[in-house]
Amino acid sequence: MVRARSFYICVIIVTIMGCATVPSTGRQQLALVPTETLLEVSEQNYQQILNQSTICQDQQKIAVVDKVGERVINAARRFMWQHGMEEDLDHFVWGFTLIEDPNTVNAGSLPDGRVIIYTGIFQAAMDENGLAVVLAHEIAHGIAQHGRERMSQLLIAQLGGLSLAEALVRKPVETQQAWLQAYGLGVTYGLLLPYSRAQEKEADTIGLTIMAKAGYDPRGAVAFWQRMMQIPGPQIPPYASTHPTDQDRINAIQKALPEALQAYEQTRFYG
Numbered sequence: 001m002v003r004a005r006s007f008y009i010c011v012i013i014v015t016i017m018g019c020a021t022v023p024s025t026g027r028q029q030l031a032l033v034p035t036e037t038l039l040e041v042s043e044q045n046y047q048q049i050l051n052q053s054t055i056c057q058d059q060q061k062i063a064v065v066d067k068v069g070e071r072v073i074n075a076a077r078r079f080m081w082q083h084g085m086e087e088d089l090d091h092f093v094w095g096f097t098l099i100e101d102p103n104t105v106n107a108g109s110l111p112d113g114r115v116i117i118y119t120g121i122f123q124a125a126m127d128e129n130g131l132a133v134v135l136a137h138e139i140a141h142g143i144a145q146h147g148r149e150r151m152s153q154l155l156i157a158q159l160g161g162l163s164l165a166e167a168l169v170r171k172p173v174e175t176q177q178a179w180l181q182a183y184g185l186g187v188t189y190g191l192l193l194p195y196s197r198a199q200e201k202e203a204d205t206i207g208l209t210i211m212a213k214a215g216y217d218p219r220g221a222v223a224f225w226q227r228m229m230q231i232p233g234p235q236i237p238p239y240a241s242t243h244p245t246d247q248d249r250i251n252a253i254q255k256a257l258p259e260a261l262q263a264y265e266q267t268r269f270y271g
């Protein structure tokens with residue numbers, strides 16, 4: 001009975017205030033978490049990640065992340081402006097944090113547009129163009145608010161339908177774990193597993209367009225994900241079977257490439 005009641009309360013909440021739209025794909029997504037509360041939780045968890053990590057001091061690596069990052073951010077802003085959604089970025093502060101950890105082939109994005117990158121990602125990124133694939137993919141997750149969507153789903157699925165503010169008080173440890181899971185940070189499977197199939201596909205296709213608009217060759221995304229496939233990692237657990245397989249992902253990227261290549265050609269000719 002109680003369970004049925006909370007289910008109906010959820011349905012009502014979702015109906016009244018719980019939806020947002022993903023840029024370019026137009027998919028409706030769950031958005032039960034107020035931005036302000038989400039930013040507060042994220043800041044706390046971000047500071048905790050920093051406290052437990054070593055910030056990279058390699059000036060060459062920092063310079064390349066900053067250079068590629070600035071171009072990708074500008075392209076993401078233009079992308080959102082073209083979709084009439086630039087106001088969705090009002091709370092974005094952007095920025096990149098490079099963490100020294102050569103064994104972690106991972107990156108993740110925060111709800112305010114900041115991206116955390118572990119130096120292990122250079123094994124797969126290889127060069128500027130490969131790094132653009134990663135940064136554009138992560139920024140695509142950010143502007144599509146995939147973390148907020150995951151957090152909303154996890155509040156229902158794992159935290160008993162509590163609001164984020166309530167969950168923080170009543171289940172702080174579980175809430176932090178849910179946040180790390182929602183944003184793909186602090187999980188073993190990292191870049192490969194936190195999001196759903198639909199979200200990954202969106203981040204790949206939006207990411208392709210953004211990197212192309214930033215002047216990077218989107219064909220590099222195929223090579224990047226092929227290199228990711230070669231890097232030995234943990235076995236994908238059965239619960240992650242909804243995640244796209246590597247080959248599915250590469251096929252979907254190849255399908256989205258012609259449109260991204262047009263954007264790339266236009267950027268090359270018209271700037």
Ligand SMILES: [Zn+2]
Pocket residue numbers: 137141191195200203
């Ligand atoms: Zn992703």
